Amino acid sequence: METNKLLLRQIKRNLSSEVIENTPGLKEFINSVNESYSNFNHDIEMNERAFQIAEMEYEEINQKLNSEKETIERGIKRLSNMIRAITPEFDLARIDNQDDLLFITGMLEEQVAVRKEIERKLQIAVDNEIEASNVKSEFLATISHEIRSPLNVITSLSHILLSEHHLPEQEENFEILKIASNTLMLLINDVLDFSKIESGKLELKKYSFDLHSLLKDIKKSSKPLAQEKEIFFKLDYQENLPRVVYSDSLRIRQILVNLISNALKFTEQGGVELKVDFLSEIKDSYLLQFEVIDSGIGIPESKLKEIFDEFYQVSKKHSRNGTGLGLSISKHLLNLLDSEIMVESTEGKGSKFFFKIYIEKGEPKDIVEEHTESSDNLNGLSILIVDDMAFNRIVIEKMLNKWNLKLDFAENGVEAIEKIKAKKYNLVLMDIHMPIMNGIEATKAIRLFDNETNIIALTASSDEKTKEDVFYSGMNNLITKPIIPNELLRVIKNYSEQKKANL
Secondary structure (H helix, E strand, C coil): CCCCHHHHHHHHHHCCHHHHHHCCCHHHHHHHHHHHHHHHHHHHHHHHHHHHHHHHHHHHHHHHHHHHHHHHHHHHHHHHHHHHHHCCCCCHHHCCCCCCHHHHHHHHHHHHHHHHHHHHHHHHHHHHHHHHHHHHHHHHHHHHHHHHHHHHHHHHHHHHHHHCCCCHHHHHHHHHHHHHHHHHHHHHHHHHHHHHHHHCCCCCCCEEEEHHHHHHHHHHHHHHHHHHCCCEEEEEECCCCCCEEEECHHHHHHHHHHHHHHHHHCCCCCEEEEEEEEEEEECCEEEEEEEEEECCCCCCHHHCCHHHCCCCCCCHHHCCCCCCCHHHHHHHHHHHCCCCCEEEEECCCEEEEEEEEEEEECCHHHCCCCCCCCCCCCCCCEEEEECCCHHHHHHHHHHHHCCCCEEEEECCHHHHHHHHHHCCCCEEEEECCCCCCCHHHHHHHHCCCCCCCEEEEEECCCCHHHHHHHHHHCCCEEEECCCCHHHHHHHHHHHHHHHHHHC
């Protein structure tokens, strides 16, 4: 062990090496003292080290406390800002200069409770709005049925009268009857479609149709108003325009009729032109452009966006005509068809509404001519017609009589069940709304003992709930009133083909 410097100095000063060597026990004593010195120095070093460590720990703890204090202060500030944000009208003096976190969080809890109460009241308001919307939908469904039922007779008879032999001078009268009833139906459809658009339940129904015939029908229905106003209506399309296409012809007709009706309504001199151009052919689709051009009052540039709003009327002078829904509905329908309506207009000179649309190619064999002659033979298909209204049964009978069908009739669901139990039918045309037992209940009962007979719903209601009920009950298809003969024939022919395939 190395001798402590201080002890070594004292030994050299007071003791000689002889004394140390010759004095018994002195050397061991000196070693013990030297060891004590070493232990003392070690203790000092340890104490200094411990002090240094304690000082570092103190600094670290102090830093942590300062950091936590800053975090708490930031938290208090954020909580205060949150209270200000959610409640601008809150008395800020209650939280300014406050550093008590519990007090601040208490204030926040108080405001959260206030907000929750507001949310509760808002939810009640939303629930009431939903209930009111459901009531409105039910009302529209009811009024739709009440209007469509008699309109079904008028529209269907107009088709029947045109298809039967009649005097040449009656042709115009029957055409006007058909046009007027179709116009009324489009007006009703606008109101109902607006309700469907609001609820996001409007759907497309696509099938093959003759585009040339559709355009000619639109021209025929648009001319009377043009003639009444002493202006012209012109249809312009080239022979290369595709004839058979696959899309929702009803919606395309609705869009064009809405645009043409608006153009005719706001045109006093000159006239209106419907122009259709074939732009290109891409795989299984055609790209077409439709334009409705008028020389009417035009639209101010500042109003070009507003005209597509619901119930908007460009001119108060003409506001008594129409629902103000036509352009809005046309815009939504074109969106469903993956297209967009465009407009160019000069105030006082006229307007042009146009859109480009891809339309799929159709199958000519799927098209049924509207005026089907009595020579059509459906091989004696056996059909049961179920409807509580006598004039509906008469109209359907007039439609079906010329197609070599075997017809039976029932006035309600109970009678229909009895007849189906007693006789095998190929097809049942079932009205939905009937007394005693409605069509939905009757179909459910029939499906308990007969899953083979095809049952087609005939209904004046077009809401989604009715459609869901129809298919849930076990019906095979649905035809909406007014019944168009070619649509009814298309459905019957489809089941006639099924009958042949099963023989």
